[in-house]
Amino acid sequence: MSRWRTGTGGGWWRLLTRWPSWAGYAAAGWSLAYGLLGVWWTVGGDGFPFGPVDEDHRTGSILEGSSAGVVAPIMAVVGLAGAVAALLMARGLLAGRWAFGLVAAGWSIAVALTLVIPDYTMLALLAFSPLLLVFAFTGVPGEQEGLGDILYWHRTNLVLLFVCGLLWAATTLAYQRRVRAACPHCGRGRGAADPGPSRETLLRWGHRAVLVAWLAPLPYEVTRVAWYLGFPLGITEDFLRMMQDTPGMLEVGLGCAVASTVGGALTNGLVSRWGEVYPRWIWFKAGRPVPPALAVVPASVVAIVLIPAGLMVVWTPELRGGGWAMSVPALLWIVWGVALGAATIAYHRRRRGTCTHCSSGDDVPGRVVTMSG
Known part of the structure; x- marks a missing residue:
């Protein structure tokens, strides 16, 4: 695989800009954790996050109210196999049909975890995040006893799965780009002009x-x-x-x-x-x-x-x-x-202008374009 020089910067921003180098390992760790939890729930362990619950704590997930005996084994298999697949992608291994299979599996997991399994929880958290920050110090008004009545396990689990889905999307995108010998950061070939529409x-x-x-x-x-x-x-x-x-x-x-x-x-x-x-x-x-x-x-x-x-x-x-x-x-x-x-x-x-990692693209980053005519 080609080596791409790292970008400049420091702190958290530098870490985020280097996402192709760590996303796969993060996705592997997250998947391994859920795979092991799937094994635990399969053998009857407590805390299965989609099981029947009282009406006040139900979510709108497509898996809500499902049987641990059916879903937990699937979570175990997908989680453990996914951890291996994510490691393979992080290491840039496999090619040809095997690479196609990894990409297809990666995008399938990413879509399921970010778009299919969650409900409105992420949208609600985004919309009400300022209020939740206040409630953390003042307490939740009304009949709720605290943030635990808002971010209970069934709902928190959906947030964790959503984050794992984002990691899988980043992992698969970076691997897909590496397979076609493109920069994992911007998707362009080394030194290539900015492709695509004007x-x-x-x-x-x-x-x-x-x-x-x-x-x-x-x-x-x-x-x-x-x-x-x-x-x-x-x-x-x-x-x-x-x-x-x-x-x-x-x-x-x-x-x-x-x-x-x-x-x-x-x-x-x-x-x-x-x-x-x-x-x-x-x-x-x-x-x-x-x-x-x-x-x-x-x-x-x-x-x-x-x-x-x-x-x-x-x-x-x-x-x-x-x-x-x-x-x-x-x-x-x-x-x-x-x-x-x-x-x-x-x-x-x-x-987007010149990629700071592979130096591909235009020399005029972020040039302002306006409609004419």
């Missing part, structure tokens, strides 16, 4: 994706505002009355609608000049280039967590009762996540 073409694609990402959450935003104002748009009168009688329920929905609207406005930065150069109203940074990672990282995270939250509605029949507004807006989160992901990829491809 920046102008990527900007046009980005505009279309941003438009879809802006329209997809509108039904969610409109219905939640209508409920707060007392209009049962898309739900029954009884359901609206129940929410009105539940302290804080309508306010939470309104807050989520406002956050969604703000997020939609920020999405425009992926195709606007102010998403590439700090505008005048950010006086301490005005005129300086916006670091691409400042937009790519949060947009990527939001895009990924939206999809499992939308898919949850597909295999949770209870969420489809009470009117169309209980399911249709959430199903559109899948469209929202895909569109936001596409817009983010276009932004990243448009703004």
Whole structure:
């Protein structure tokens, strides 16, 4: 395998930028841990994270309520075999059909752990993270006794699996690039010019994706505002009355609608000049280039967590009762996540310059592109 020189920097950022060198080992360790837990649960050990639980602690995972006798052995086999596969990818071993098999298995595990098995937990944690930080010091208001009533084991397990899925995605991407003798960091060949569509073409694609990402959450935003104002748009009168009688329920929905609207406005930065150069109203940074990672990282995270939250509605029949507004807006989160992901990829491809690890690409990193005509 070719050796690629490491980038500059220090601390956590340097560690993150060197993800191809450690992601495989992290995925192997995580998979080994879950494989051993699968063995433990197979022989009757406590703590199986998908078993039957009281209604207040159920999750929306597709595996919720499953039998340990069926799922635990699968977790053991996949976890232990996955640990071996991740190590092989981390070491850059195997080629030909074996390499194809590893890549196929890697992406299958990554998709299952990040998009299929989780529910809305990651989206909720992302949306309410400021409140959770406050609750850690002040206590959780209402009937809950503490953060343990919010981040209980069934739910925490989904967070851990999601993180493992991200590690598997990073591992598989890096290995796939190494197999085709490309830079594991940027995906380009040594010294090669930036391949693919032009920046102008990527900007046009980005505009279309941003438009879809802006329209997809509108039904969610409109219905939640209508409920707060007392209009049962898309739900029954009884359901609206129940929410009105539940302290804080309508306010939470309104807050989520406002956050969604703000997020939609920020999405425009992926195709606007102010998403590439700090505008005048950010006086301490005005005129300086916006670091691409400042937009790519949060947009990527939001895009990924939206999809499992939308898919949850597909295999949770209870969420489809009470009117169309209980399911249709959430199903559109899948469209929202895909569109936001596409817009983010276009932004990243448009703004990336010379790779600091392999020196491939343009000499003008992050050049600002605007639409003409």
